[in-house]
Amino acid sequence: MPDEHSKEKRITIKDIARLSGYSKTAVSFAFNDPSRISAKACATILQVAQEVGYYPNPLARNFSLQSHQSIGFLLPQDINYSFRNPYIMEVLLGIGAVCQKNGNTLTLIPPLHESVVEAVRCAAVDGLITQGMGTEMEVFDLLLKRKLPFVTIDGVPSTQIPSVNVNDEQAAYDIMRLVLAAGHRRIAIGGLLEVIEEDSASQSIQRTRLAGYVKALQEYGLNLSSPTIIMHTCACTIEEGRHLASILLNAKQRPTCVVTMSDIVAIGAILAFKEHHIAVPDDISVVGFDNIPESAYHRPSLTTVDQPGEEKGRQAAQLLFSLISKKEIVERHIQIPYRIIERESLKNIS
Amino acid sequence: MPDEHSKEKRITIKDIARLSGYSKTAVSFAFNDPSRISAKACATILQVAQEVGYYPNPLARNFSLQSHQSIGFLLPQDINYSFRNPYIMEVLLGIGAVCQKNGNTLTLIPPLHESVVEAVRCAAVDGLITQGMGTEMEVFDLLLKRKLPFVTIDGVPSTQIPSVNVNDEQAAYDIMRLVLAAGHRRIAIGGLLEVIEEDSASQSIQRTRLAGYVKALQEYGLNLSSPTIIMHTCACTIEEGRHLASILLNAKQRPTCVVTMSDIVAIGAILAFKEHHIAVPDDISVVGFDNIPESAYHRPSLTTVDQPGEEKGRQAAQLLFSLISKKEIVERHIQIPYRIIERESLKNIS
DNA sequence: CCGGTTTAGAAAACCAGTTTACCATGACCA
DNA sequence: TGGTCATGGTAAACTGGTTTTCTAAACCGG
Numbered sequence: 001m002p003d004e005h006s007k008e009k010r011i012t013i014k015d016i017a018r019l020s021g022y023s024k025t026a027v028s029f030a031f032n033d034p035s036r037i038s039a040k041a042c043a044t045i046l047q048v049a050q051e052v053g054y055y056p057n058p059l060a061r062n063f064s065l066q067s068h069q070s071i072g073f074l075l076p077q078d079i080n081y082s083f084r085n086p087y088i089m090e091v092l093l094g095i096g097a098v099c100q101k102n103g104n105t106l107t108l109i110p111p112l113h114e115s116v117v118e119a120v121r122c123a124a125v126d127g128l129i130t131q132g133m134g135t136e137m138e139v140f141d142l143l144l145k146r147k148l149p150f151v152t153i154d155g156v157p158s159t160q161i162p163s164v165n166v167n168d169e170q171a172a173y174d175i176m177r178l179v180l181a182a183g184h185r186r187i188a189i190g191g192l193l194e195v196i197e198e199d200s201a202s203q204s205i206q207r208t209r210l211a212g213y214v215k216a217l218q219e220y221g222l223n224l225s226s227p228t229i230i231m232h233t234c235a236c237t238i239e240e241g242r243h244l245a246s247i248l249l250n251a252k253q254r255p256t257c258v259v260t261m262s263d264i265v266a267i268g269a270i271l272a273f274k275e276h277h278i279a280v281p282d283d284i285s286v287v288g289f290d291n292i293p294e295s296a297y298h299r300p301s302l303t304t305v306d307q308p309g310e311e312k313g314r315q316a317a318q319l320l321f322s323l324i325s326k327k328e329i330v331e332r333h334i335q336i337p338y339r340i341i342e343r344e345s346l347k348n349i350s
Numbered sequence: 351m352p353d354e355h356s357k358e359k360r361i362t363i364k365d366i367a368r369l370s371g372y373s374k375t376a377v378s379f380a381f382n383d384p385s386r387i388s389a390k391a392c393a394t395i396l397q398v399a400q401e402v403g404y405y406p407n408p409l410a411r412n413f414s415l416q417s418h419q420s421i422g423f424l425l426p427q428d429i430n431y432s433f434r435n436p437y438i439m440e441v442l443l444g445i446g447a448v449c450q451k452n453g454n455t456l457t458l459i460p461p462l463h464e465s466v467v468e469a470v471r472c473a474a475v476d477g478l479i480t481q482g483m484g485t486e487m488e489v490f491d492l493l494l495k496r497k498l499p500f501v502t503i504d505g506v507p508s509t510q511i512p513s514v515n516v517n518d519e520q521a522a523y524d525i526m527r528l529v530l531a532a533g534h535r536r537i538a539i540g541g542l543l544e545v546i547e548e549d550s551a552s553q554s555i556q557r558t559r560l561a562g563y564v565k566a567l568q569e570y571g572l573n574l575s576s577p578t579i580i581m582h583t584c585a586c587t588i589e590e591g592r593h594l595a596s597i598l599l600n601a602k603q604r605p606t607c608v609v610t611m612s613d614i615v616a617i618g619a620i621l622a623f624k625e626h627h628i629a630v631p632d633d634i635s636v637v638g639f640d641n642i643p644e645s646a647y648h649r650p651s652l653t654t655v656d657q658p659g660e661e662k663g664r665q666a667a668q669l670l671f672s673l674i675s676k677k678e679i680v681e682r683h684i685q686i687p688y689r690i691i692e693r694e695s696l697k698n699i700s
Numbered sequence: 701c702c703g704g705t706t707t708a709g710a711a712a713a714c715c716a717g718t719t720t721a722c723c724a725t726g727a728c729c730a
Numbered sequence: 731t732g733g734t735c736a737t738g739g740t741a742a743a744c745t746g747g748t749t750t751t752c753t754a755a756a757c758c759g760g
Binding site: 701702703704705706707708709710711712713714715716717718719720721722723724725726727728729730 | 731732734736737738739742744745747748749750752753754755756757758759760
Binding site for chain 2: 070
């Protein structure tokens with residue numbers, strides 16, 4: 001007898017029905033709607049359940065109710081990528097707070113077998129939130145086909161897809177104007193810039209921001225092809241920020257300011273500059289995007305765009321729960337205010 | 351007609367069976383074990399499924415398989431508490447990486463109706479990981495009753511419960527010795543110290559660490575009742591760290607060193623000291639525990655105990671998956687090495 | 701050409717709840 | 731005394747898959 005409990009079966013609602021002398025229905029009501037049965041019956045059933053340690057099986061219950069009591073957060077890449085970014089943690093915190101309030105859990109959905117689509121197919125959630133996804137039509141099509149409600153954060157606006165964003169183009173415009181007004185003309189831009197190829201099928205928030213940068217540059221007679229504008233693709237990690245900086249250090253003509261699309265990249269860049277004894281902002285200015293908490297404490301503190309991640313998460317989750325419960329939706333496209341935060345990392349050189 | 355699709359029912363395996371001319375069984379095999387049916391049948395079925403956009407319902411599938419394809423992370427308190435602590439994020443990252451590798455999702459389980467027990471009852475997961483929970487017997491009893499595999503991180507060791515820890519007592523001893531060797535005798539200790547009341551029913555990791563502190567203190571002829579030792583209860587948040595500092599500022603005899611049980615608390619304290627123009631470490635030393643990434647970047651950098659959160663998460667998750675799959679368990683109590691990290695925040699005053 | 705094995709597929713059981721539809725019983729009332 | 735209604739409870743249907751068991755046909759060697 002290798003396992004003395006091998007015969008032991010899980011206790012089910014049937015057992016409680018048998019033990020208490022009532023029906024399955026009665027047991028179900030005892031747990032879910034006591035008013036449907038007499039107080040005596042309810043007490044008896046709960047008593048029996050208590051004694052044998054029974055509680056309705058969550059899996060069966062969810063199946064029967066056709067609900068998971070959980071919403072998902074789709075990780076577009078490897079978990080390392082998202083979790084190392086404090087901005088995303090802020091977003092997650094906001095989402096989590098709403099989940100908690102609504103008695104739901106929050107399911108983090110990493111790519112399955114390296115595939116986001118596969119993960120979405122199998123996602124056991126009542127709805128989900130994406131962050132930073134461009135127009136990955138395969139994913140969205142699948143979600144629509146599965147009739148799974150979803151909300152995008154930092155996705156591409158102006159579609160039928162419910163979204164939460166700041167006005168990214170305007171924010172990008174504002175910060176680039178600030179940079180230009182500070183006298184910078186040799187400017188490096190770091191972001192996921194493969195989108196630059198004018199392939200309109202691959203929209204993304206980075207491109208939206210780029211449009212804002214361009215608008216500002218044009219007011220100063222510059223554009224992305226100007227010889228003093230350096231563009232470099234760079235994912236949102238601290239390492240990529242370091243890498244970006246090292247590239248720029250070796251550039252023939254070093255830029256006077258690095259405009260990044262993420263604070264974490266900006267901080268990575270600053271760390272690398274420091275290691276090479278390039279002073280920020282005296283030798284080179286750096287600006288970010290997001291305003292993560294660290295940006296205020298960091299030395300030098302970071303000039304950046306404040307977008308409230310927690311608030312975005314909260315709003316997205318609230319919208320998602322509205323969609324799930326088919327409540328009347330007031331507004332499917334939520335825009336959160338942003339603020340330009342001027343701090344130490346941008347120096348006026350004019 | 352308010353909803354033109356109101357009649358529309360979800361497509362099920364039955365529909366595909368009917369449309370393809372095969373049985374439910376065949377359809378199931380087509381998706382899960384194509385070798386059980388002919389290539390032709392499989393192709394036909396998948397073709398039909400593709401056309402109508404069918405994919406097995408995850409909820410029903412999980413129910414049938416009696417598996418959630420997900421493990422849980424139990425948030426012992428409000429989500430704000432955990433998510434604001436980078437150490438816990440490190441742990442989560444480690445857990446998440448293993449989930450991703452195993453094709454599972456990671457479910458964050460906040461308290462349900464303010465109750466952790468209730469949350470555990472309803473948790474739709476195959477197993478779960480707790481962090482920083484003391485001997486909350488109600489929760490553990492419930493888990494055992496539900497036969498839900500689980501692993502504790504930073505829990506109380508020396509029980510039958512699978513656990514992942516560093517040697518907390520030894521680590522606490524080591525860092526306190528370092529503090530004492532640096533000449534400090536007026537020492538404040540910040541942690542969840544309600545456990546000090548000798549109520550052995552309420553064990554916790556904080557108490558384990560306290561034992562290590564006491565051991566070191568005794569070697570210098572001190573103990574927790576010595577007039578120069580100040581104890582103050584303090585949860586693991588940056589605000590509590592600030593609060594701790596403000597308390598100490600008003601103490602009759604200010605300590606020369608603050609020993610905290612968490613870097614986040616240490617950083618909070620340093621921020622508050624700074625605001626009151628108390629220099630760290632010149633006016634007062636501070637040491638932490640965890641060695642979160644910020645501790646290295648912070649000014650002053652933090653003397654602390656390095657415990658690899660990500661590694662702990664990874665090990666715990668691996669252990670949990672072993673438990674779930676009933677694999678032979680090599681070791682149910684994993685101890686991870688720690689290191690004392692000497693940096694700027696502790697000053698030698700002897 | 702016969703008996704045994706393999707293969708392809710189908711029927712039915714199973715997972716563990718919730719919910720609908722219905723049936724007693726007794727009270728109340730005309 | 732018969733009709734209506736409220737109460738308390740039950741049987742059966744339903745959620746949508748997977749898996750076991752079984753059968754018919756194909757295959758195969760002697």
